[in-house]
Amino acid sequence: MAVVDPSTIFPLAGYDRLCFLKNVVDHPQITVGDYTYYDDFEDVANFQRRVRYLFDFTGDHLRIGKFCMLASGVEFIMNGANHLAQAVSAYPFAVFGGDWAGAMAGKTYPNKGDTTVGNDVWVGYRATIMPGVSIGHGAIIGACAVVTRDVPPYAIVGGNPARVIRMRFDADTVACLLALAWWDWPIEKITHFAPLLTGDVTAFLAAAEE
Template sequence: MSVVSPATVFPLASYERLCFLQNIIIHPQISVGEYTYYDDFETVENFQRNVRYLFDITGDRLVIGKFCMIASGVEFIMNGANHLTQSVSAYPFAVFGGDWVDAMAGKTYPSKGDTIIGHDVWLGYRASILPGVTIGNGSIIGAYSVVTRDVPPYSIVGGNPAQRLRPRFDEQTVEQLQNIAWWDWPVERITQYASLLTGEPTAFLAAVQRDELATTKGFSS
């Protein structure tokens, strides 16, 4: 079997503007699954530069699943960008020390938690993902979208603020795809189904059901 290894930094020959992202990440608060790629018009080093306001003192994490597609200019705004919103002033006095050092005593800056990108998610050109957002498996985020809230699995969203434009598939199909979770299969099995994964879901789901039934019969005979 000839399949590119997920440990390959640049999987396209003589092209160093697309990488398998997990192989270039050095920040301890960012984790990326296998085969997720990032494509940049300049350099793949821009990815970490575009994860904004990710500080160790905030403790939040950016978690990206497997087989995601991340276009050039995508930005992640993390919780370090947050300011007080219910106080008289949103100004971060304590950051500047001196006689202001105790201005935040007994208080904490707001946090919306980790930012989670599911598996098989496509993030379009210059999309922005705000703190604490979860984007469900199989979703598509349109170019220039500003995602301010969670996105259900297999949704197409776009705009500023991003709105759910439509589901990709009906609810039953989405549930079946979620349960199958093909991205967790061994690469050998993914390769076996690759031509079906690039087609409409009915044929893929039928093939999976047929093969699982045959396997079950084999074990019972």
């Protein structure tokens, strides 16, 4: 069976601006699933540079599922960017030490938790994902969207702040797709169903449920 190896860095022959991302990322707080690709107009090494404010002391993680499609310029803002928005001043006095070192005694900076991208998610050109956001399986994030809140599975969102434009499928169909979780099938089965995965959802579900 001639299926591209997910450990391949550049799966398109002669083209080094699209990579299987898990083979490029080496940050311990970033995990990426098989076959997720990142396409960059300049250099695929840009991806990790665009995961902003990811510090070991914040303890948060970026988790991206399998079979995702990430366009050039995508950015993830992590919890290290957070300031004390509810305080008198948002200025991080304690960071600079000295007589300001104790300014954060008994306090912590806001932390919205891990950022999670499900499986089979398409994130468009220059979209920005804010800290702690969870993007559901099968969602589509429009170009230049700023995602500030969780995105339901199979929703299409866009704008700043991003809002649901429409759902890709009705609720029953979404439930069936989530139950099947095709991205977790053996690669041989995914390959067999690939022509249906790229076609009508009704035909796919009928065949998959046989």
